[in-house]
Amino acid sequence: MIDLVLFAILPYVALAIAIVGLLWRYRTNQFSYSSVSSQFLENRQLFWGSVPWHYGIILILLGHLTGILFPASVMAFNGVPLRLYILEGTGLALGLLVLVGLVLLLLRRGTNPRVRAVTSSMDLVLLLLLLLSIVTGVGTAIFYRWGSGWYVQTATPYLRSLVTFSLKVDYLASLPLLVKVHALNAFVILAVFPFTRLVHMLSVPLAYLWRPYQVVIWRRPRVQQ
Amino acid sequence: MDVRAQLATTFHLDKCIGCHTCSLACNNLWTSRPGTEYMWWNNVETKPGTGYPTLWEDQTKYRGGWELKGNSLRPRFGGRLGMLSNLFFNPYLPTMDDYYEPWTYQYGHLFTAPQGPDQPTAKPVSQVTGKYIDIEAGPNWDDDLGGSSVYARNDINLAQLTEAEQQALFRLEQMVFFYIPRICNHCLNPGCVSVCPSGAIYKRAEDGIVLVSQEKCRGWRFCVSGCPYKKTYYNWQTGKSEKCILCYPRMETGQAPACFHSCVGRIRYAGVLLYDAARIEEIAMTPQSELVAAQRRIILNPADPAVIAAARKNGLDDEWLGAARNSPIYKFVKEWELALPLHAEFRTLPMLFYIPPLLPVAASTKNGNYNLADGEFFGNIENSRIPIKYMASLFSAGNEEIIKSVLRKLWAVRSYQQASRVGNIDQSRAAAQLTEAGCTAEDAEQISRLTALPRVSDRYVLPPYHREEAIEQLTGDTQQHKYQVGFGYSAPPRRGP
Ligand code: HEM
Numbered sequence: 001m002i003d004l005v006l007f008a009i010l011p012y013v014a015l016a017i018a019i020v021g022l023l024w025r026y027r028t029n030q031f032s033y034s035s036v037s038s039q040f041l042e043n044r045q046l047f048w049g050s051v052p053w054h055y056g057i058i059l060i061l062l063g064h065l066t067g068i069l070f071p072a073s074v075m076a077f078n079g080v081p082l083r084l085y086i087l088e089g090t091g092l093a094l095g096l097l098v099l100v101g102l103v104l105l106l107l108r109r110g111t112n113p114r115v116r117a118v119t120s121s122m123d124l125v126l127l128l129l130l131l132l133s134i135v136t137g138v139g140t141a142i143f144y145r146w147g148s149g150w151y152v153q154t155a156t157p158y159l160r161s162l163v164t165f166s167l168k169v170d171y172l173a174s175l176p177l178l179v180k181v182h183a184l185n186a187f188v189i190l191a192v193f194p195f196t197r198l199v200h201m202l203s204v205p206l207a208y209l210w211r212p213y214q215v216v217i218w219r220r221p222r223v224q225q
Numbered sequence: 226m227d228v229r230a231q232l233a234t235t236f237h238l239d240k241c242i243g244c245h246t247c248s249l250a251c252n253n254l255w256t257s258r259p260g261t262e263y264m265w266w267n268n269v270e271t272k273p274g275t276g277y278p279t280l281w282e283d284q285t286k287y288r289g290g291w292e293l294k295g296n297s298l299r300p301r302f303g304g305r306l307g308m309l310s311n312l313f314f315n316p317y318l319p320t321m322d323d324y325y326e327p328w329t330y331q332y333g334h335l336f337t338a339p340q341g342p343d344q345p346t347a348k349p350v351s352q353v354t355g356k357y358i359d360i361e362a363g364p365n366w367d368d369d370l371g372g373s374s375v376y377a378r379n380d381i382n383l384a385q386l387t388e389a390e391q392q393a394l395f396r397l398e399q400m401v402f403f404y405i406p407r408i409c410n411h412c413l414n415p416g417c418v419s420v421c422p423s424g425a426i427y428k429r430a431e432d433g434i435v436l437v438s439q440e441k442c443r444g445w446r447f448c449v450s451g452c453p454y455k456k457t458y459y460n461w462q463t464g465k466s467e468k469c470i471l472c473y474p475r476m477e478t479g480q481a482p483a484c485f486h487s488c489v490g491r492i493r494y495a496g497v498l499l500y501d502a503a504r505i506e507e508i509a510m511t512p513q514s515e516l517v518a519a520q521r522r523i524i525l526n527p528a529d530p531a532v533i534a535a536a537r538k539n540g541l542d543d544e545w546l547g548a549a550r551n552s553p554i555y556k557f558v559k560e561w562e563l564a565l566p567l568h569a570e571f572r573t574l575p576m577l578f579y580i581p582p583l584l585p586v587a588a589s590t591k592n593g594n595y596n597l598a599d600g601e602f603f604g605n606i607e608n609s610r611i612p613i614k615y616m617a618s619l620f621s622a623g624n625e626e627i628i629k630s631v632l633r634k635l636w637a638v639r640s641y642q643q644a645s646r647v648g649n650i651d652q653s654r655a656a657a658q659l660t661e662a663g664c665t666a667e668d669a670e671q672i673s674r675l676t677a678l679p680r681v682s683d684r685y686v687l688p689p690y691h692r693e694e695a696i697e698q699l700t701g702d703t704q705q706h707k708y709q710v711g712f713g714y715s716a717p718p719r720r721g722p
């Protein structure tokens with residue numbers, strides 16, 4: 001029963017909150033969408049925190065995504081032991097990098113008086129949730145090795161079953177506690193997503209790559225003669 | 226020809242007394258909110274000096290403006306992909322320490338302090354952290370310190386001067402400074418717009434005012450680096466960038482911007498320029514020494530029938546065209562060629578033009594004596610108190626001839642007026658000076674009128690905006706927003722979670 005609530009109902013509730021919340025926030029308060037950068041207030045510590053954190057987390061999330069989208073390719077890739085070692089090693093290294101970055105970001109938020117002045121309780125909640133996510137993730141990588149192998153055989157079918165509404169909760173329910181906490185925490189982060197600064201990742205300005213340098217806006221339509 | 230109008234401005238530096246009234250008018254009106262206290266959309270700097278924020282002119286540090294890369298023009302910040310890879314951390318961002326930490330005083334303590342042996346004081350508290358601070362810098366910390374080893378010495382424009390020339394500039398009897406008030410230049414080829422990843426900064430086509438859409442801004446803060454004049458500021462409270470809006474709400478109701486209106490020295494002029502938007506990129510790519518001349522070329526003659534016809538096609542009405550014909554900016558910049566862009570080499574085509582200061586009164590130091598009564602108060606322009614090279618570094622992208630010709634003309638106009646009004650200069654000599662400067666007596670009359678005795682309506686020639694029509698087009702009903710400020714807003718501008 002508890003498994004059903006946590007691994008079948010919670011994910012859908014979280015997703016629903018995320019979607020409705022995002023739409024609501026975007027419709028009613030676009031002004032609040034921002035990375036709310038604090039670099040202006042503190043520069044050096046941010047560099048050592050933000051850069052490893054972001055490059056690491058983006059690659060890790062892409063890794064998770066690859067496992068879901070192309071499980072067969074991942075298995076084939078891991079068929080050669082050396083490649084498996086490299087993948088596992090890279091994953092762990094990225095995990096540790098991200099952990100270091102995140103801890104530095106947390107320390108900075110806590111100790112720098114200027115940054116503290118602009119830190120909301122939501123900022124701290126988010127950083128702690130992310131910390132839990134990274135700690136459980138890195139823990140899984142250390143204690144339950146060859147994750148890139150078993151992930152595609154457990155988490156992938158589970159997540160796919162969520163998408164197709166043909167629930168296979170057992171795939172997740174049978175995994176170790178650490179992994180379950182990792183997954184649950186991810187759902188919680190999904191649910192709070194719209195109410196935190198995480199919305200900034202939806203504004204990745206890729207359109208900048210092809211737009212003209214100058215932006216000129218006519219306030220009134222031009223008179224055509 | 227793609228004719229557009231630009232609300233352009235001119236500052237006459239010989240008239241600036243460095244009182245900062247302009248800065249305060251602006252600050253009271255726009256930037257006294259939390260997060261914006263440190264933003265001086267208008268600031269007044271002492272030159273030589275390092276300016277605000279410190280060393281803003283040094284583009285090796287902040288990477289603002291444009292650079293020529295082979296046959297193309299690109300932001301000095303970098304290529305597009307490279308820029309996006311800096312989203313998580315902007316390596317060229319000035320931080321609060323390059324400006325200053327804003328503070329206020331604990332005034333309340335003056336009233337509530339318990340009785341004691343000493344007078345109570347109002348201690349400074351940071352407006353960021355709310356804690357007591359030791360004030361270490363302020364927005365005009367270099368004020369009047371023309372000879373300072375901290376500020377003046379580190380002015381990067383001095384790099385053009387030889388060591389001997391620099392030494393001379395810092396000798397006590399020679400020490401000199403002038404003020405340069407700065408606002409956003411509302412450039413034709415703005416650096417801030419070009420590097421904004423969100424496309425939130427834009428130039429209004431109707432009047433050329435450059436604005437940041439607060440809804441679209443996502444706080445990537447590239448504009449702060451990308452503007453070579455450091456005139457976009459990051460609001461550390463809301464996480465959005467803000468900048469000088471040329472008081473468009475005032476302009477739209479026929480009033481000059483607050484800094485103009487309040488200017489004690491009456492140094493400021495505002496008016497319309499017509500320009501050819503189709504040539505912006507080509508003009509911005511001109512070789513450095515010809516940039517100022519090229520920038521004059523992009524400005525069109527508002528009396529030319531072909532220009533008028535093309536302007537009408539782009540929706541400019543007769544009132545705007547009339548304002549363009551009476552524009553004091555057109556006269557200063559194009560007809561008389563007296564007003565120059567600041568740091569044209571940043572290639573943003575700034576639309577704020579400065580008339581460089583003549584700084585004429587110089588005492589003679591012959592025989593080691595300091596002597597003010599030594600006849601000539603301005604020998605020749607090569608002996609001007611501020612080296613021509615220094616002025617050229619500021620106002621003509623290094624081209625000394627341009628500075629010389631401006632100073633020659635300013636000086637000739639003065640001589641002409643001295644000769645005809647005071648009589649202490651020979652008429653024929655004044656006439657010869659005018660000829661040498663390429664200026665007619667009629668021009669000289671007009672220049673000195675517009676410089677020394679202009680009325681408000683001469684200084685600000687503002688076209689009507691017909692805001693009522695704009696409102697009509699937006700809402701269909703001119704009464705809908707009666708009694709509201711602007712168009713109102715849907716949510717209070719609060720920092721996002
Ligand atoms: C996808 C592209 C992303 C971009 C362009 C981006 C950009 C940024 C920027 C500019 C900041 C502000 C840093 C500063 O204070 O100057 C920031 C902060 C932050 N980002 Fe991202 N981000 C991205 C993705 C992510 C992802 C995927 C996560 C996590 C799942 C994330 C989590 C955070 C967090 C927690 C902070 C706050 C750090 C602090 O405490 O100061 N970001 N991001």
Ligand code: SF4
Pocket residue numbers: 240241242243244245246247248269404406487488489490491492
């Ligand atoms: S108000 Fe006018 S005179 Fe005073 S500092 Fe500003 S520009 Fe100069």
